[in-house]
Amino acid sequence: MPELNIVMVEPEIPQNTGNVARTCAATGARLHLVGPMGFQIDDKKLKRAGLDYWHLLDITCYESLSEFFSRNTGNFFYFSTKAQHVYSEPAYPDGCYLVFGKETAGLPEKLLYENPDSCVRIPMRNNPDARSLNLSNSVAVGVFEVLRQWNFPGMLRSGQLRQYHW
Numbered sequence: 001m002p003e004l005n006i007v008m009v010e011p012e013i014p015q016n017t018g019n020v021a022r023t024c025a026a027t028g029a030r031l032h033l034v035g036p037m038g039f040q041i042d043d044k045k046l047k048r049a050g051l052d053y054w055h056l057l058d059i060t061c062y063e064s065l066s067e068f069f070s071r072n073t074g075n076f077f078y079f080s081t082k083a084q085h086v087y088s089e090p091a092y093p094d095g096c097y098l099v100f101g102k103e104t105a106g107l108p109e110k111l112l113y114e115n116p117d118s119c120v121r122i123p124m125r126n127n128p129d130a131r132s133l134n135l136s137n138s139v140a141v142g143v144f145e146v147l148r149q150w151n152f153p154g155m156l157r158s159g160q161l162r163q164y165h166w
Contacts, residue, residue, distance in 0.1 A: 001154050002094040004029040004146055005074070006139060009065060010102040012038030019136035025053035027143055028154060032072070032097070034062045065108070072097065076118055079142055080106050081132050083119035090120065092146040100142075103135050 006029050011017045017033070024031040033041075041061065062068040075096040079087065101107035112119050122133060122141050132138070147155065160166070 001028070002150055004092075004143065005032060005072075005095070005097040006030065006143065007032040007034060007068065007076075007097050007099040008135075008139075009034045009068075009099065009107060010036060010038070011135070012103045013135070014039040016103065016134065016136045020139045021057055021059070022053045023136070023140050023143055024058075025056035027147060029143055030058045030060070032060050032062065032068060034065055034068045036063075038102075065111075076115070077142075078107055078112055078115055078119045079121070079138060080112055080119055081121055081124075082106070082109070082112055083121035084116065085120050087120040087122050087142060088145055090118075092149055094150075096146070098139070098142045098146070100135060100139055106132075 004027070006020060006024055008017060008020060008031070011020075011033065017037075017039070021031055023029070062071070075093050076099055077087075077090060077092065077096060078099045080101065099107065120142075122138055124130060124133065133141070147153070158166075
């Protein structure tokens with residue numbers, strides 16, 4: 001089974017992290033949380049957003065971005081509104097990392113500048129009042145693009161009605 005890694009760098013809003021955790025649990029993606037975070041991992045809002053999915057998670061926490069990079073290697077894709085490439089352009093390899101920055105500032109610009117070919121963006125309208133998508137929505141867009149490219153490995157591709165049969 002291919003492996004997908006989701007990295008949240010300095011997340012600030014517990015509900016976003018809970019929603020991302022739920023996406024990871026439902027898709028089998030590994031979640032990496034890089035501190036400092038704007039909440040405690042036991043925050044009620046975090047658990048409420050993730051509901052009862054926490055036991056399904058493969059989650060690792062790091063004190064800093066430097067610790068994260070010292071413990072992980074592979075293909076990193078940095079999601080940013082400042083990127084020059086569209087998120088659907090790369091071919092995402094097994095074991096890749098989708099890296100997302102904090103809600104108020106995104107990823108450090110130095111990191112983006114040093115990795116221009118690995119920076120991707122989700123296209124949006126040119127409107128200064130709509131700066132970016134919600135972080136948890138952006139993660140979902142990225143995750144499902146990778147899974148689509150991989151032909152949704154291990155995913156249920158059809159559902160059943162409760163009162164009727166297809």
